[in-house]
Amino acid sequence: MSLRIVVCVKYVPDATGDRRFADDATTDREGVDGLLSELDEYGVEQALRIAEANDGAEVTVLTVGPDDAKDALRKALSMGADKAVHVNDDDIHGSDVIGTSAVLAAALEKTGYDLVVCGMASTDGTMGVLPALLAERLGVAQATLLSEVSVAGGVVSGRRDGDAATELVEAALPAVVSVTDQSGEARYPSFKGIMAAKKKPVQSLDLDDLGIDAGAVGLAGAWTKVAEITARPARTQGQVVTDEGEGGKQLAAYLAEQKFI
Amino acid sequence: MSEILVLVDHADGAVRKPALELLTLARRLGAPSAVVLGAGDAAAAIAAKAAEFGAEKVYVADGEEFATRLVVPKVDALTQIAKAAGAAAVLVTSGGEGKEVAARTALRLGSGIITDAVDVEAGADGPVATQSVFAASYQVKSAVTTGAPVITVKPNSVAPEAAPAAGAVENVTVAFTGNAATVTSRTPRVSTGRPELTEAAIVVSGGRGVGAADGFSVVEDLADALGAAVGASRAAVDAGWYPHTNQVGQTGKQVSPQLYIAAGISGAIQHRAGMQTSKTIVAVNKDPEAPIFELVDYGVVGDLFNVLPQLTDQVKAG
The missing domain is CATH 3.40.50.1220 (TPP-binding domain)
Structure with a gap:
């Protein structure tokens, strides 16, 4: 039985670099270094593991983003994904999560899927709601925020660690899952994998291909609007003392002065 | 005054502190209505607590679906209640599940969503949410421009203030829909006796x-x-x-x-x-x-x- 797995990934500004906003109050994705979102590496990893455990499975990696987002696809292909789909259209620029989910859902319908795998959140927007929105739009079950996941007999099951409880969940395919950073360390691409990735197919799609009206997405089509952006003043360093046997007492004196104790 | 829905987060039959913070914030925007889902026998006590913190109305819905099906039953309930009440905004506590429930509800309502707000104020054109982004290096103020705003708020964003209100309970029968994952087992987290990480002072x-x-x-x-x-x-x-x-x-x-x-x-x-x-x-x-x-x-x-x-x-x- 074939199993069509599609992993949704995002190309994000490097969190260790200088992240900032462009003049139109969108995330600056051009003047900064970008990469495959670290949290999406866990999604790629789990998709590959599920494919390894299921005969005839195929892993497609899907992204929505500008030209440079192909770097994220390349990374996922070099880890072992079979093929890639890149939705790239200037009119998508500035979309909010509602718009992005509409584009991704249309691309998933066009590509075909049995299992959609996402990371737990992007490292730039950090909303963590896209997988739920995809399930809503596609009309399939969501089994999200899983720290363990497996697929057998047309059913996906896994462990969801919430604040109040740990739940075991399962859903018949087709379904959307998201996996956490506890799901298992992502593999590094091998040299062979990097070379092979160069020959793997990358399909490009635009809004016309997906039958989406440009006015429904992008900055103008967003259902939210940024009013004001303020750089937080850097925290100013307070007093730093070196412990010479009295460090704990000095710290206690500070906390008492601040009325914490 | 327009109704502001607050999805009340509860555990072990008790209201969690972030829900009281949301009720406090909701009072800035309109008349707070609490939504209490799947609380069983604890619903009455939870409703009373919500009233103490400003809930004019308390919508209560129950059903085994809240425990056995993932996320979707809460979306069904919140959407149904928001539509029936003509809610002007919906506030939900930020957390893995809360954000998922909020997002799907927003999509069904045709509403924009803002997550992880650290403050919410009334603005000329509806609620204005403040977020702390890019590892807290920026503060962003934004608003929902389409539909009744759905906003998730981080715990500890405001100090809860009591403001006793009527808290009239309205029992709601939810029409459950949709394709949801099944919860096959649930193991409550063992309490350490220490405060919740996100709520602690x-x-x-x-x-x-x-x-x-x-x-x-x-x-x-x-x-x-x-x-x-x-x-x-x-x-x-x-x-x-x-x-x-x-x-x-x-x-x-x-x-x-x-x-x-x-x-x-x-x-x-x-x-x-x-x-x-x-x-x-x-x-x-x-x-x-x-x-x-x-x-x-x-x-x-x-x-x-x-x-x-x-x-x-x-x-x-x-």
């Missing part, structure tokens, strides 16, 4: 410098003396020294307590993203060059195994 966290799982006892001792929650850096969690539920950072909890004490934590961006908005930051680290010291209000360069126990003794001697 004081958090004491340990990192790589703690050195081993055993080492966390000095962190826990200080936390218990202060009545604080215990956190851990990703390095400590990845090493298996402390549970992931206590991880503070970009991929763990984002905390914003009155006092944050970082012990043996270097202060990588991953960690800073989770604690940088704390009011007062204190660090203890052997390495004087550790980036955490750039953030501190007070820092001690030294061995945490000497400094923390001495501090704990001082706190106990109080």
